[in-house]
Amino acid sequence: MLCGLALAVSCGCSAGGGDGERPPGAPTGVSARAGSATSVHVMWNAVAADPPVDGYEVYRGTAKVADVPGSAHMLDVVRLAPATSYVFTVRARDGEGRLGPPSRRVRATTPAAAPADASAPTRPGRVTGRAAGSRAVQLSWSASTDDRKVVSYDVYQGGARIHSVGGGQTATVVTGLRPGTAYAFAVRARDAADNISPAGPAVRVTTPAGADEGAGTAPSGFRAGAHRAADGAYYIDLSWVAPPVDGVVTEYGIQLDGSTVTSLVWGGTPPRGRATYSFFLGREKGVAHRVRLRARLPDGTWGAYSAERTVTTGA
Incomplete structure (x- = not known):
C-alpha cells in the first residue's frame, strides 16, 4: 500500500471481474449529500462484476431503504427528518442473486426545515x-x-x-x-x-463522432520522475489531479511503454487535489520509459489517458 492505494494485480481486487464464482465487490466512491431538509442524495460508482451487477441495495443504518437497477448509480432517500444525521451504505447484487459486501459508511446531515417557506429559488x-x-x-x-x-x-x-x-x-x-x-x-x-x-x-x-473516451475525463497535471532507492533499484514517481467528473474516482490504470502494467485502487478516501504513487522500474541505469494513466469513471467506463511522459532511470 502506497499513498492510500492498493495494487490491484497483487491483492485480487482488480475491477476487471472474476471467474463468476464470487459475489461483486463493495461499491466505491459512495457519497451522500442533503438534497433538502427531508431528503439525501446518495451516489456511488458502478461495480464491474462477472456476471454483471443486476442491482444495488441502499441502506440507511441497518435498514434497507431501496433496490436500485444495475444501470443506476444514484438514489434520493426521502421522508427523512430535518436537522438529523444519517449513515448510508450500498451493496451490489449480481444477476445470480449474490450480494456483495457493503460499501464504506457515509454520513449526511439534513438541514433544519425552513418554517412556512413556499418560495422557490430563482432559476439558474x-x-x-x-x-x-x-x-x-x-x-x-x-x-x-x-x-x-x-x-x-x-x-x-x-x-x-x-x-x-x-x-x-x-x-x-x-x-x-x-x-x-x-x-x-x-x-x-x-x-x-x-x-x-x-x-x-x-x-x-x-458529442463528436469518434472512439475517444472524452478528453475532459483525462487526469490533469500529470508528472513523472524517477528516484533510486537505498538498495540500488529505480522507482518511477507519478503525480496527477483527478478529472472533474461527477462522483469519486477511486481507480486508475497505468500504462508503461505502451502496455497496461497495473490498476491502482484506493483503499480509503482518495485525496483531494494532487495524488501521488511510486512503483518499481528495475535496476538498470539509463533506460527510458514512457508512462501515462487514465481513470475509471464513476459510471464504470474508462476515461481518456493523460499526457504521456518519458522518464529515464538515473537521469
Missing part, C-alpha cells in the same frame, strides 16, 4: 455546455438565489433527472455519453423546504 442562469470529447459534456451555470438558501442543484437530461450536486457547486461533468449524439440538459435549484426552481435555459450539446 447562463447555463452553458460543451463536449469534453465524444463521451462527456461539461456543464456550468450561474448560481440561483433563495430567501433562505439553495441546498442543491438537479441536473436533467431531457426530462429525466440524472444527478444532483451541492448548493455551492455551479459546474459538473456528465460522463457515460455516446459519441455523435445530441443531448439536451437543464438545471434546477432546490431549497431546504424542497421548493424547486423553474429550469434554467436548456443547453444542447452534440
Whole structure:
C-alpha cells in the first residue's frame, strides 16, 4: 500500500471481474449529500462484476431503504427528518442473486426545515455546455438565489433527472455519453423546504463522432520522475489531479511503454487535489520509459489517458 492505494494485480481486487464464482465487490466512491431538509442524495460508482451487477441495495443504518437497477448509480432517500444525521451504505447484487459486501459508511446531515417557506429559488442562469470529447459534456451555470438558501442543484437530461450536486457547486461533468449524439440538459435549484426552481435555459450539446473516451475525463497535471532507492533499484514517481467528473474516482490504470502494467485502487478516501504513487522500474541505469494513466469513471467506463511522459532511470 502506497499513498492510500492498493495494487490491484497483487491483492485480487482488480475491477476487471472474476471467474463468476464470487459475489461483486463493495461499491466505491459512495457519497451522500442533503438534497433538502427531508431528503439525501446518495451516489456511488458502478461495480464491474462477472456476471454483471443486476442491482444495488441502499441502506440507511441497518435498514434497507431501496433496490436500485444495475444501470443506476444514484438514489434520493426521502421522508427523512430535518436537522438529523444519517449513515448510508450500498451493496451490489449480481444477476445470480449474490450480494456483495457493503460499501464504506457515509454520513449526511439534513438541514433544519425552513418554517412556512413556499418560495422557490430563482432559476439558474447562463447555463452553458460543451463536449469534453465524444463521451462527456461539461456543464456550468450561474448560481440561483433563495430567501433562505439553495441546498442543491438537479441536473436533467431531457426530462429525466440524472444527478444532483451541492448548493455551492455551479459546474459538473456528465460522463457515460455516446459519441455523435445530441443531448439536451437543464438545471434546477432546490431549497431546504424542497421548493424547486423553474429550469434554467436548456443547453444542447452534440458529442463528436469518434472512439475517444472524452478528453475532459483525462487526469490533469500529470508528472513523472524517477528516484533510486537505498538498495540500488529505480522507482518511477507519478503525480496527477483527478478529472472533474461527477462522483469519486477511486481507480486508475497505468500504462508503461505502451502496455497496461497495473490498476491502482484506493483503499480509503482518495485525496483531494494532487495524488501521488511510486512503483518499481528495475535496476538498470539509463533506460527510458514512457508512462501515462487514465481513470475509471464513476459510471464504470474508462476515461481518456493523460499526457504521456518519458522518464529515464538515473537521469
